[in-house]
Amino acid sequence: MPANFGSDNSSGVHPLIIEALAKASMGSAPAYGADALTKKVESRLASLFECEVTALLVSTGTAANCIGLATLTSSFSGIYAHAEAHIANDESTAPELYTGGARLFIVGGDDAKPDLEELAQKIDVSGARGVHSVQPAVISISNLTELGARLSPDEIAAYSELAKNRGMKLFMDGARFANAVAGGSESPADLTWRSGVDALSFGATKNGAMAAEALVFFNPDEAILAEFHRKRGGHLWSKHRYLAAQFDAYLEGDLWLELATASNTSMARLRDGISLSNNASILAGGDGNELFIAMEEDVAEGLLQRGHMFYAWPSLPKAYRLVTSFTTTTAEIDDFIEDLNS
Numbered sequence: 001m002p003a004n005f006g007s008d009n010s011s012g013v014h015p016l017i018i019e020a021l022a023k024a025s026m027g028s029a030p031a032y033g034a035d036a037l038t039k040k041v042e043s044r045l046a047s048l049f050e051c052e053v054t055a056l057l058v059s060t061g062t063a064a065n066c067i068g069l070a071t072l073t074s075s076f077s078g079i080y081a082h083a084e085a086h087i088a089n090d091e092s093t094a095p096e097l098y099t100g101g102a103r104l105f106i107v108g109g110d111d112a113k114p115d116l117e118e119l120a121q122k123i124d125v126s127g128a129r130g131v132h133s134v135q136p137a138v139i140s141i142s143n144l145t146e147l148g149a150r151l152s153p154d155e156i157a158a159y160s161e162l163a164k165n166r167g168m169k170l171f172m173d174g175a176r177f178a179n180a181v182a183g184g185s186e187s188p189a190d191l192t193w194r195s196g197v198d199a200l201s202f203g204a205t206k207n208g209a210m211a212a213e214a215l216v217f218f219n220p221d222e223a224i225l226a227e228f229h230r231k232r233g234g235h236l237w238s239k240h241r242y243l244a245a246q247f248d249a250y251l252e253g254d255l256w257l258e259l260a261t262a263s264n265t266s267m268a269r270l271r272d273g274i275s276l277s278n279n280a281s282i283l284a285g286g287d288g289n290e291l292f293i294a295m296e297e298d299v300a301e302g303l304l305q306r307g308h309m310f311y312a313w314p315s316l317p318k319a320y321r322l323v324t325s326f327t328t329t330t331a332e333i334d335d336f337i338e339d340l341n342s
């Protein structure tokens with residue numbers, strides 16, 4: 001069976017989430033987030049993160065990231081992230097649009113973890129000349145990182161310390177936060193506010209939802225403007241209960257963790273198979289559900305011709321990205337490995 005390792009966005013919607021959408025559709029409910037299901041999701045998120053939170057639901061990760069960044073910055077701010085960051089490479093100029101022109105600065109670092117020294121240097125140089133400079137406002141990290149690595153609480157705390165020492169905020173792109181949590185033993189709180197994260201975009205779309213992401217602020221005072229940015233940016237759903245229904249089902253019985261664990265388990269099997277192959281070598285990732293491998297072009301071409309799906313990753317040499325999801329089957333993995341080795 002040909003494997004689809006193109007993206008976790010290629011996966012479908014989990015049946016329990018479809019069921020929740022159908023159930024939410026019975027009868028009527030107040031619009032724009034004033035419904036009971038939305039309130040329930042807000043309190044579920046507070047229990048999950050073990051603290052008071054302000055949570056806004058939106059339907060894309062770009063919106064969650066950019067509304068979050070806009071809330072924590074002004075139009076003359078600087079935002080600092082890794083060169084591989086989704087906000088730097090994959091969100092067009094949405095960060096600039098939503099923030100009103102805040103400037104993005106990028107740094108290097110192994111495994112798409114922003115290098116701390118380079119970050120400090122870039123922040124200090126770019127912000128050194130008062131009114132003539134940008135005002136350093138936010139360090140943005142991703143967990144999982146864009147090269148499939150998992151950040152530990154200690155690593156996150158180091159970014160937080162750097163940010164706090166300079167009066168800045170720490171934002172986390174958590175499009176694959178579920179995979180990061182499932183990849184270790186620390187709690188969602190340990191991986192966020194207890195390590196100094198101010199706001200998180202908590203993804204569900206890649207992991208079983210149809211289109212739902214939660215923008216979570218761990219200090220409600222910092223979230224006051226978020227509602228306005230969401231409305232102005234056209235992301236306040238009138239039939240908001242359909243966003244809430246997805247998240248309610250996603251959090252019920254820890255479905256989010258179960259699906260991310262399934263996806264990570266598939267990745268472990270795939271990674272083990274590839275590590276034994278003479279036709280590919282592992283370059284990065286594998287902590288969660290993303291792996292970056294090197295293959296000769298003819299090997300990759302052969303796999304694509306057999307119907308397997310994956311993409312080249314141009315920033316690494318001869319690299320290809322493989323992504324598993326909660327729908328990945330062992331048959332897909334085993335057939336891919338067999339074809340890779342044939």
Ligand SMILES: Cc1ncc(COP(=O)(O)O)c(C=O)c1O
Nearest residue numbers: 060061062063086142146173175
């Ligand atoms: C790291 C990361 N952040 C955010 C997103 C969300 O993007 P989208 O706006 O396509 O939902 C993605 C999706 O590919 C991602 O990989």
